[in-house]
Amino acid sequence: MLDQLNRAAFRLPSLKAIRNMSPIAWREMKSGLTFLAPWIIGFIAFTFLPIIASLIFSFMDLRITDGILSSPKFVGLDNYVRLFSDPQIWTGEGGTRGSLWITVRFGLIALPVGILLPLGVALLLNNPNLRGGMVFRSLFYMPYIVPFIAAVFLWGGMLNAESGWINRALMSLGFARESVPNWANDINWVYPTYVIMGIWGIGNAILIMLAGLQSVPTELYDAAKVDGANTWQSFRNVTFPMISPVIFYNVTLSMVGLFQYFLVPLVVNNGTGRPGGATMFYNLYLYRTFFTFQNMSYGSAMAWLLFVIILVATLFLFGTARYWVYYAGESRS
């Protein structure tokens, strides 16, 4: 899906090309644009104009009180001045962690798990010695379609300190009642708790990676074998390059998703930041600013900061792609 972006395989239309179009080409363009119209109109109405509006909001003072929109007032850079000195966002001197730091830190834990775990399962499902692969594939995917709230409640129950099966299993393995974790309520365990709760979201990535693995031509493995490659070498030099576009796709989408992570802390810890403020993610703080306190202008400024951060991170990721993402049929020189 992202290859078009990665190869930059598009050109902006030049005015000259449009002016020199033949009547037939004109007709084709008119038909094409007619069919694209639903998206073009929707894009302008629900994406483009809102982006511009939120930029304008961020220079105003705009709130909703009891369902009534305050009259907008321009305040210049006030929101941004507040934004860049907000201790809730940036990590302060006193050791309190800002929400941006929390988001990045959690992302650095969750992203590798979200790539390596589905890759591991996909490699297992792709093993020629596995029997019943189709059934396994469906069953590993199945939790992905469980409603998000239900999945959070199931894992919340599994991870309950008293009655959850995970702690019961730990205790039956010989851990003392005092030493088993208090998961979502323990500042040291809350991120692992969220990572575990996210495990049911890997179904999609498993299927995509499995399809990537299945599309690797077997001749390449045979050739590697003839050259005397061991399992690791053939993974490193055949499998990985061949599935790198699929991994790139998953890394990119996971990263964008993790920058916006907030629904799990909103539901599990009621969006309060408990325990000890450790779960006040950036987007949760943004959600509270916008939705709970209905401060549209400061919310917009926060959203724009996030927008810029995600844009920079995504461009960076696309910049690294030429060093590790391999597209078959394209020379890498």
Add this chain to the structure above:
Amino acid sequence: MKSKSWSSLRLHAKIISITVFTMAILFLFLSPFAFMVFTSLKTQDQISIIGAPIWPARPAMYTYNDKEVEIFSVPLAECQGSEDERGEQELAIVKKGTRESTFVDPDNPERGEFTCAVSWRALERPWQFSPTWQNYIEVWETIEFPRLMGNTTFYALSTLLGTLISCTLVAYGFARFRFPGRDFLFVVLISTIFLPAFVTVIPTYTFFQKIGWVGTWLPLMVPAYFANAYNVFLIRQYFMTLPRELDEAAAIDGAGPWQILWLVIIPQSYPVLLAVTVFHIVYSWNDFFGPLIYLSTNRDAWPISVALSTFNGIYGQRPQLIQAGALMAMIAPLILFILAQRFFVQGIVITGVEK
């Protein structure tokens, strides 16, 4: 001959070990489903007893002199009158003691009361399987489950129509027409998946608030009629695999672009349209964020996801109700998945792997 059977043995060992290993991982991966089912069948008492098994169980009881007494497994050798016997027997406890307890034998009440030199605290209790359906009934009634199902189904189906129509048209435009700027527009479309939701949500919400749509279904339904990146991509990829010869033949016969779409393309595209259908139904069934911000003030319009999310606060101390509610919320998508697995798998593979 010998080496051949040896290698076939090795192959079998490999097959068994890898399959068993995968099953073990799957078992752990799916264990929360069992947790949900077991917990939802328990009573409040069964949840709070320490040392109770993970399945819905109640301790075995015996009525002795019109009183309910508990049953324990007692080593017979410690008991008065049966010092020579081995093994354990399930006896009803009449008087609890830390050194010596008094029992009766439920299978042989004529034997009367006798003492055993055991501490009752150290004894195991036999458990009986004892599920309750009460939690489902309670959840069904308190959250008005039929209405939630109705709301959720309405949301899924009304947006499905818009998604199918708009995404098919847009995908057709991208797949079958060449014009300057088309690829640029396609890149813009794909780029929208990177956009953080709040950049567009805040002004959109403010606008909908201004025109009085907050608290209604409209903010969730109207945008569905204007196409989205994932489904357009999915359908476009499928359209591009269809041979152009049929289009051209129809065009020579005088068919215009609308007729070609309706008479040539769509009849060949049931697999992808079904894939979009199942994805969309599951997506809207599970959607939480949209209904949360637009419908939280209007309880009557809640879909199941929002209603379920309130359980955490209401039933924090009653996990059996939370788990029963979770099960009721996931039944519909699970059934859809079981019926339409093939379309899910195909659709995901197209978005992730294809270019």
